[in-house]
Amino acid sequence: MAGPLPIGDPAPADGSLPGQSAIGASERTLHAYVHIPFCKVRCGYCDFNTYTASELEGAKQSAYTDVLIAEIKLSAQVIADAGLPKRKLSTVFFGGGTPTLLPASDLVKILAALRDAFEIAPGAEVTTEANPDTVNAEYLRELCDGGFNRVSFGMQSAVPLVLATLERTHNPANVAVGVAAAKELGLRTSVDLIYGAPGETLDEWRQSVIAAIEMQPDHISAYALIVEDGTKLARQIKSGLLEEPDEDLQADKYELADLLFAEAGFDWYEVSNWSRGEQNASAHNISYWASQDWWGYGPGAHSHFGGVRWWNVKHPTAYASKLADGNSPAAGRETLSHRTRLEERILLEIRIREGLEVDLAKQVNAEASKLIAGFIADELVDAKAAIGGVLKLTLKGRLLADSLVRQLLAD
Numbered sequence: 563m564a565g566p567l568p569i570g571d572p573a574p575a576d577g578s579l580p581g582q583s584a585i586g587a588s589e590r591t592l593h594a595y596v597h598i599p600f601c602k603v604r605c606g607y608c609d610f611n612t613y614t615a616s617e618l619e620g621a622k623q624s625a626y627t628d629v630l631i632a633e634i635k636l637s638a639q640v641i642a643d644a645g646l647p648k649r650k651l652s653t654v655f656f657g658g659g660t661p662t663l664l665p666a667s668d669l670v671k672i673l674a675a676l677r678d679a680f681e682i683a684p685g686a687e688v689t690t691e692a693n694p695d696t697v698n699a700e701y702l703r704e705l706c707d708g709g710f711n712r713v714s715f716g717m718q719s720a721v722p723l724v725l726a727t728l729e730r731t732h733n734p735a736n737v738a739v740g741v742a743a744a745k746e747l748g749l750r751t752s753v754d755l756i757y758g759a760p761g762e763t764l765d766e767w768r769q770s771v772i773a774a775i776e777m778q779p780d781h782i783s784a785y786a787l788i789v790e791d792g793t794k795l796a797r798q799i800k801s802g803l804l805e806e807p808d809e810d811l812q813a814d815k816y817e818l819a820d821l822l823f824a825e826a827g828f829d830w831y832e833v834s835n836w837s838r839g840e841q842n843a844s845a846h847n848i849s850y851w852a853s854q855d856w857w858g859y860g861p862g863a864h865s866h867f868g869g870v871r872w873w874n875v876k877h878p879t880a881y882a883s884k885l886a887d888g889n890s891p892a893a894g895r896e897t898l899s900h901r902t903r904l905e906e907r908i909l910l911e912i913r914i915r916e917g918l919e920v921d922l923a924k925q926v927n928a929e930a931s932k933l934i935a936g937f938i939a940d941e942l943v944d945a946k947a948a949i950g951g952v953l954k955l956t957l958k959g960r961l962l963a964d965s966l967v968r969q970l971l972a973d
């Protein structure tokens with residue numbers, strides 16, 4: 563979602579899919595991501611495809627729901643025309659941007675359109691991201707009644723100074739209020755944290771982790787702050803106004819979070835994600851890591867069906883105008899080669915608790931055995947599991963996951 567769109571091949575105006583998308587489809591599950599590209603203000607660190615009111619250039623937030631529903635109808639037609647089997651949605655995820663800037667009734671209407679088009683599988687995980695300042699008990703009740711069963715709150719930090727550095731405008735007290743209200747309704751909950759804001763001390767990070775744990779959500783994501791090119795944060799660091807996140811301090815923060823999460827009953831299941839029991843791991847995230855089929859609705863959203871990947875035009879105005887003309891909003895697409903699919907699997911699967919099969923690593927790198935021996939010697943992977951054929955990261959390995967991937971793919 564972040565940064566410019568890939569180049570790829572042109573996508574056909576009617577959105578029709580190539581034959582490859584249908585191969586093996588009955589063994590894959592179907593998922594929907596719905597992008598809501600609106601934010602009240604842009605946080606200094608964020609380069610997601612999202613727009614404040616002044617950046618919308620004529621696109622209307624109030625008209626967005628109907629535009630999305632047009633893409634949902636188009637998707638049902640495209641999927642049927644491609645000869646794909648009829649599948650119910652196994653997960654639905656509304657992300658942004660700030661989905662909860664729209665009235666709850668709009669989110670429910672979009673979900674109903676997905677239900678009409680595909681049906682939603684019994685027990686499917688249906689999540690929306692939420693900004694803590696934009697929801698209250700009434701709003702959450704409407705979502706719950708409309709079929710949502712999980713809410714992911716953008717907490718980021720509990721420390722006002724850190725939130726100010728990140729240019730987050732929400733009131734930190736509202737996170738606990740929102741999580742409690744969601745739990746009261748029986749919704750599953752998650753909170754997102756970011757570590758490594760310029761100037762954030764280890765103790766401030768500890769306060770945020772403890773505050774998140776005390777809310778007793780079912781799931782916590784903790785992301786290392788990425789300084790994205792072109793953001794205000796990147797400019798502030800370049801000009802010396804703010805300091806760059808320190809790598810050693812970042813590692814200490816990760817280790818501290820993992821320890822406190824584990825003590826509180828949250829197990830890691832992906833490098834940046836912890837849940838209370840396997841049943842609370844995000845089924846939607848897992849579907850991405852397992853290369854299932856998903857349709858991404860909305861401007862800039864990416865989709866993937868059986869190794870065919872495409873992405874929509876980025877601006878909400880261009881997106882709305884394509885759909886108004888009866889065309890697909892896809893801007894480009896690519897059919898992934900066998901090699902690229904293997905590389906993507908390595909990139910994703912090494913980060914999950916179940917680990918990566920050694921055989922996959924060997925398929926992309928003739929020197930994999932030698933590299934893996936080094937990983938074992940450096941205690942980056944579990945020795946016993948590696949000898950048994952699976953690379954499972956140790957805590958030290960999780961801190962260096964990107965470097966391991968670079969080495970495995972550098973053949």
Ligand SMILES: C[S@@+](CC[C@H](N)C(=O)[O-])C[C@H]1O[C@@H](n2cnc3c(N)ncnc32)[C@H](O)[C@@H]1O
Nearest residue numbers: 607608610658659660691716754785786787788
């Ligand atoms: C795109 S946001 C959408 C959620 C919602 N708009 C919010 O921010 O509360 C999803 C999550 O991505 C994470 N995120 C966004 N930009 C990031 C960055 N530059 N570095 C690390 N994490 C980031 C934040 O934790 C955020 O909650």
Ligand code: SF4
Nearest residue numbers: 601604605608658659
């Ligand atoms: S609220 Fe979320 S999506 Fe919006 S600018 Fe901030 S981090 Fe990005």
